[in-house]
Amino acid sequence: MKRLAADVLIVGGGTAGTIAAIQAGRLGARTILVEAGSQLGGTTTTGGVDIPGLFHAWGRQVIAGIGWELVTRTVELNGGNLPDFKKPTGRQHWKHQVRLCGALYAALAEEACVKAGVQLRYYEFPAAVEQTGDGWTIRLDGKGTSVEVAAKQLVDCTGNASVAGMISLPRQREKTTQPGTLIYRLGGYDVRSLDLKALQAKATAAVKSGALKPTDFNKSIAGFLGGGGENAMHVPGADSSTSETHTATNIRGRQSLLRVVRFLKQEPGFATLRIERLQPETGVRETFRIVGETTVTVKDYTTGRVFDDAVAYSFYPIDLHVEHGVKPEHLKEGIVPTIPLGALIPKGCKNLMVAGRCLSSDRLANSALRVQASCMAMGQAAGVTAALAANAATTPLNVPLADIRRRLLEHSAIVPI
Ligand SMILES: Cc1cc2nc3c(=O)[nH]c(=O)nc-3n(C[C@H](O)[C@H](O)[C@H](O)COP(=O)(O)OP(=O)(O)OC[C@H]3O[C@@H](n4cnc5c(N)ncnc54)[C@H](O)[C@@H]3O)c2cc1C
DSSP: OOEEEEEEEEOOOOOHHHHHHHHHTTTOOOEEEESSSSOGGGGTTTTTTOOOOEEEEETEEEEOOOHHHHHHHHHHHOOOOOOOTTTTOOGGGGGGOEEEHHHHHHHHHHHHHHHHTTTEEEEEEEEEEEEEEEEEEEEEEETEEEEEEEEEEEOOOSSSSSHHHHTTOEEESSSSSOBBBOOEEEESGGGGSSHHHHHHHHHHHHHHTTSOGGGHHHHHHHHHTTTTSSSOOBBBBBOOSSSHHHHHHHHHHHHHHHHHHHHHTTTTTTTTTTEEESSSSOOOOOOOOBSSSSSSSSHHHHTTOOTTTTEEEEEOOOOOTTTTTEOOOOOOOOOOEEEGGGGGGTOSSSSEEEETTTTSSSHHHHHTSSHHHHHHHHHHHHHHHHHHHTTSOOGGSSHHHHHHHHHHHOOOOOOOO
C-alpha cells in the first residue's frame, strides 16, 4: 500500500474544509485534503446553496479571510455584483448573502488549494482511522486506490462529524432533524398568467390522492412557483451521514422533483415548463455534532457572548427549518455572536479538530452557526490551529491563543479580540 505523510489531513472538502486546507497549506504545513465527491465546496457548490452569508452585521464586516477572498474573486471573475452591505436589510437578512456561480467557486477554490501546495484527493474517504502516539494513521480508500496516511493533525470537515464517529467519540443528534432540500429551478411559465387559486386546489387534491406530497412545494404552490422552486421544497429526514442514508435522501429529492414536474405538465400554463437547474445532491441541513470542549448554546449565541477563546464571529438569525418552512428569529440590534476554539475541539481528544456545521453547539445555536460564512471562518481557524499544532508537535488545545489569532489576522481573517 502506498504510504503518505502529512502534517494536516483534512477530511471533507466542503464549505469549511476547503478553507481549512488552503489556510494550512499557506502556513507551510504538508496538507492533504480528501473529498468523497468530484469538486470542492460541498453544500455551497454540489448542494447548490451558492448564496454564502453572512459576512456583514450591522453595517460592518465581521467575517473576512480566505472564504471572503474566494467569494469576492468568484463574483469578480463572473462579472457579478456584491450586495450593498451598508444598506440595512431589516428582516430580509438574505439580501446580504452573496450570489455565486457555484461551479466557478469550486474551480477557484481548487486553484487556491493547488497554489497553496495542498494535495487534493477526490473520490476518496477514510476507511480506517487509528490514533497513534504522535498523530494518526488513516487508510483512505477510493476508486482503485487505497493509501495509508500518517498525519500529525486531523480535521473533520465532513459536516457529519464522521471521523469523530469512526473513532467512537460521543456525538449529538436530534431525534428529528431539519429537512433537506434538493435545489432546482423551474422555468418556461409565467406565474402572472396562472390561475393560482385553481392550481392550489388541484395541488391539495393531488396531495390527498398521493400524487404529490405537501413537502414537495411547502404547501403553497403560489409561493413555490413564484420563486421557480429553488430552495423551497423539503426532504424530511434528509441524512448525509452514511452512503446509504445519503443515497436514499438523494433519491427522495429527485422523486419529489419528478412528482412536481409531472403534476404541473398536466396543468394549463405549463406546456413549455422546463427544468433550468437541478443539483446533483440533496442539501442536508443537520446530522451529527461533536461534543466539544465548549458547547455553544442558543443563549450564548443570541446574547452575543464573547468567548475567552473566540476565534471568529458568526452572524445569522436562529434558523430552524421544520417540515413545512422556517421562521427565522432575528438577533437583537448590535449583537454579533462569536465562535470559541473549544467548540472545534472534541472533548478529551488529542490532535483532532472539526470545522463546519458539526461543531459543538446546541440545536438552536447550530441552526445559525451552520451558515456558510461562519463555516468558512471556522475552517480558517481550524486550519491555522492544526498547522501550528503540527509544527510545534502539540495538540490544538495547547497552541497559544495569541499565536492562532496573530496568524488569522495575518491571513486577513477578522478575530473578536
Ligand atoms: C438547503 C440548504 C439551504 C441553506 N441555506 C443557506 C443560506 O441561505 N446561507 C448560508 O450561508 N448557509 C445556508 N445553508 C447552510 C450551509 O450551506 C451549510 O451548513 C454549510 O455549507 C455546511 O458546511 P460544511 O463544511 O460543514 O459541510 P459541507 O459543505 O456539506 O461539506 C462537507 C464535505 O465533506 C465531504 N465528505 C463528507 N463525508 C466525507 C468522507 N467520509 N470522506 C470524504 N469526504 C466527505 C462532502 O462530500 C462535502 O464536500 C443551507 C444548507 C442547506 C442544506
